[in-house]
Amino acid sequence: MAEKISDDFNYVGKPVRKVDSLSLARGEARFTDDYDIQNEVYGVFLYSDIPHGRIREIDTAEALSIDGVIDIFHHGNTPNTLYTSAGQGYPEPSPYDTRLFDSVVRFVGDRVALVVAESEEVAREAAGKIKVNYEELPAVFDYERAEEPDSPRIHADGEFPKIPVAYLPEKNIAAKIDIGFGNIDEGFKEADFIVENTYRMQYASHCATEPHVARAYYDDRGRLTIVTATQVPFHARRIVSMVLGIPISSIRVIKPRIGGGFGGKQEVILEPYVALITVRTGRASRIKLSRKEVFVSSRTRHPMRVRLKTGVKKSGEITALEMDALMNNGAYGSHALTVLSNAGSKVLPLFNKIPSIRFRGETVYTNLPVGGAYRGYGATQGYFAFNQQIDIITRKLGLDIIEYCKKWHIREGETSKIFEALGEGKEGVSQVIKSCKLDECIDRGAAEIGWYEKRGKRRKLDNGWVTGVGMAIGMQGSGIPLIDMGSASIKMNEDGSFNLFIGATDLGTGSDTILAQIAAEVLQVPVDKMIVLSSDTDLTPFDVGAYASSTTYVSGSAVKKCAEKIRKDILEVASQMLGEEVSGLKVKEGTVVSGKTGESVSYSDICTYSLYQGGQHQIQAEASSVMPESPPPFIAQFAEVAVDVETGKVKPLRFVSAVDCGQAINPVLAEGQVEGAVVNGISYALTEEYRFDKKGRMVNPSFGNYKIFTAPDIPEIKTILVESYEETGPFGAKSVGEIAINGPAPAIANAIYDAVGVRLFETPFTPERVFKALKSREE
Amino acid sequence: MKADFIINGRRESLEFDSRATLLEVLRNSGHREVKSGCENGECGVCTVLLDGIPVNSCMVLAASVIGREVTTIRGLTEDDDTGLSPVQEAFAEAGGIQCGFCTPAKVLVTYSLLSRNPQPSDEDIMNALDGNICRCTGYVKILDSVKLAAEKLKASGKESRKERGK
């Protein structure tokens, strides 16, 4: 069956209600913390209150004597296997620099011990009674100084990279990249002028409403079952097995409903510890982080400094581009190489006609909270720099940024050398762009925001507020080519329903639903005939998990392939039943119809026949997909802001995103992905930040002090899904999960410039920072 | 301590610590539909209705609301009912549910708002939801959901008036 355009779809491209929406709306759906597990013990961590030190002694005697305390784990009584908590494919590109407990603590909030008790209160009380004697070591908090010779070295205990990549702990370097092509020096020489700027982005928390939580117990067959809020159940199983030396066959990981992830749960933080408790005590166990612990001791967005140097001709042609990125990974190197890499690999192909490009980057260790995967994954930081740089260049040249971007961005049928040069921990994969509707995104977005009526107009509102508009464009990827793998299996039931088993992890995004829609489209049955079960390592086939914008494209392709096998089997059985060649049959509304006679047989009859009558077998299939490419979605984003020139306050008024995500499998859910990312991006650009005291202690680890937007704070938001079709994707789909978080910061920065003529090179654009910029311009 | 509460219209006699919050008491007594996100009154995930108005159950000491009516999301539909109330229906339809962790709270706030203000302005909706964090939706489809819920309630109100008229 040939692919069809979207109008011909029956189940794809439709705003089908989420398959879990009924149970979620009723409050019946269970999240990790909602399971009734009997006879459970609680684990509470004791964290380091110093930024760097060696533990001389841990005295647990008093804590252990408290009624209800069962055990206390620390570096002296647990395995010291090195691993990475990054939930990535094996072998992971992140350094193995983490132990369950270490004799060295590396940031305020590092794990020192785990108290196991009959109740959470008792465990917390006991944690307070543990006496730790440290030899304090000097600490480094400024990542721009981490490599300096007098900065203390943070990892010097045999930490190592699992794959052959540059790892230089002796210089506090957790990862290093240096790639390029063309002749960069010549390129700069050819240029009429050079634009060089340094941009900085800050720490941020994912702020999933559900804090990290994991539970473990032995099931009635004595297998270790871990119920956990994770984006990566299969990686979690593998890492628990490795760290604790338990065979994979003895571990089952179940991901129930999960209250948001955004990358924060692509990290195997709690699973090894609940497993440890259950293995050591034989009891069911639970660890749930408090909000403060989530802020300080889980994972964050990596702060990054990006220096961009561009050689530009008067014609506007960029002759050379040099990107220099420095990333702060905090105390451990989770995602050190790959987030850094993405700052280049997701950004630099966009203007693919630049003849000479060099991308250098380093990730460094500091004595601060740990970075990890975060929606956008380095592209956010890269695009913040890139989109402002383009705004600066076009303003310098007096060119219309809209036309400029349309002239220079990558187009269908084109490629970029970056695709091949820069992968995830190894070389990338060459690819030619098959779908790119960025021109249309730019035009429709510009029309929606009223670009030409507003740009440069500096409309004055009451009390000294002035408005401006700004734009940002971008691309992301759809999974990691030749690395990410998703798989699915389907079996048919005699009422014409299907069990769809997928390893893919729905973290609220609606992937269970869109994967069901893909299967439903192939099989031509309503989505409610697909019974979805996902993310249970005992029941579902493997999937790398929910990250890298991979699920729709990679797992979706697996589901489509699998459903096609089922359809073939169904047609073959129907062929026997109808006495007609398969080629003359087609599926329609849960039946197989004969092209000749118009006679039909229902799925229910087909399955019943196959189970009990002719050619008896279970109609079932499985399929896996690894994609040889990663077609980028494209986006154009527009901000209209008002700036209070007297105080520096910035108020976002409107925000428009026009996105080419290929065929949206479910437009409402696709819009939801864009809108969620946009608001997270705006909130990050304007208010979110980690503040530390002189000892590296985060001073604002609560929603009261770390502010994220709620409903009254949002601007008027508009999302446009531009019609597009990616031939390599399932029913034309690409990804949409991450891309929209990259544009808000640069679009707002560009809009601020448009309004008041000051350039913000560092997020967040707090009122005081904008005020200072306004003031220094005056002087 | 031990005392009665009226939870979703049913009297429940519960034993709890005198320092316990309503959130702890509800969850410990099996009301897992009430979620916990910060235990500091700052995320709104644990919102329940106390005598019909939204409160953060993590900020209410259970001992202070003995005997009062507590409504959780389960109170919006009948026990044996597998359906949804119009507000829940609206959230499911308009894309107001992504991860669903904050959904019970937002649905309850909406229900409470619409029961007192059936045709809220955008401003009214924003004010009602100003303490409920959502990181998934960007609030756009939450606002759509509330407006759709208002329409649905209006329509069902007309329906039931018609019913009564018969």
Added chain:
Amino acid sequence: MNKSTDPEIHIERGELSWRYPQKLSEVPELLSEGYIPHGGGTTLVKTPLVKSKVKRGRGFFDLSRLKELKAFSLSGGTCTIGAGLTYAEVVTNISTFDINHILVKALSRAASNALRNRITIGGSIATFPVWSDLAGPLIALNSRLKLLDSSGKESTCGIEEYFKDRSIGRNKLILYAEVPASASVSYYYREVRTRFDYPLFTVSILPSGTGGMAKAAGGAEATGIAKAAGSVGATAATSGPVGSESTGDSAGSYIVVVTGTRGKYRKLQVASSASNLPKQPDETEKTGLQFPDRQGMSGEYLEHVARVQIRRGLEMLEKAAGQGRSK
């Protein structure tokens, strides 16, 4: 079992004890026994006494059964706000007669919906956190408080007295606050990063006459605001209990209260127009608008913003007054 006023409630020995007075007359004894009044509980729930579940001892008495504390009345130009009323209830009550009352402006945006339904006037006054959206307006309104002590004696005090001398409120229960009913000519500003935030500072501005209440609580003599020292352009600052001179109506001057400053709040009297507000930092001492660094923002910056907002507020009120006069 501890003694409980409610037979339906059983409290085990050793637990934090709870009392549920039904009548105000039960309160003095509870106060003298050291019980802590519990209104909405939003502050108490964060105290170590509650947070640390392993600690034992002491107790609360819950105010929700005391009808007197839920009373709201309006007479002779004065609003009496029961201390047990929540922010949301106060907004609802005052909105019925003055939707622009400064307390409506301030409290309708305070904290969050769910918290506005729990935070009570009494609890908010008693704890006076720096971020309070209630304190500034009450000070500007020159509110009077009625207190009940452990001997059963009622007393009255001005809101500033209460805030300045914490011993006044010790071991007493706030029964109600009185404010002028008319305060729609007013300006309120809260410095926040997002809507649901606790203000870094607040600015409340009222025309001078507003705070002089016709009839004060318990029949006590009304106290107005100390009049500015005469000369045009000068600003007077008060920080402690105010003087005894009642100003009545001093046309063209404004009371400006800024909370969140060093020393918690400052009250200024600004004569006639916005242009009289000192703009130079070297006059800071005189007007007392110094701020500590908060939430990553410097004190200097906060002071700058406060001055801008005060000026805007005054301009707005002047403009409104001008329009009123021209009509």
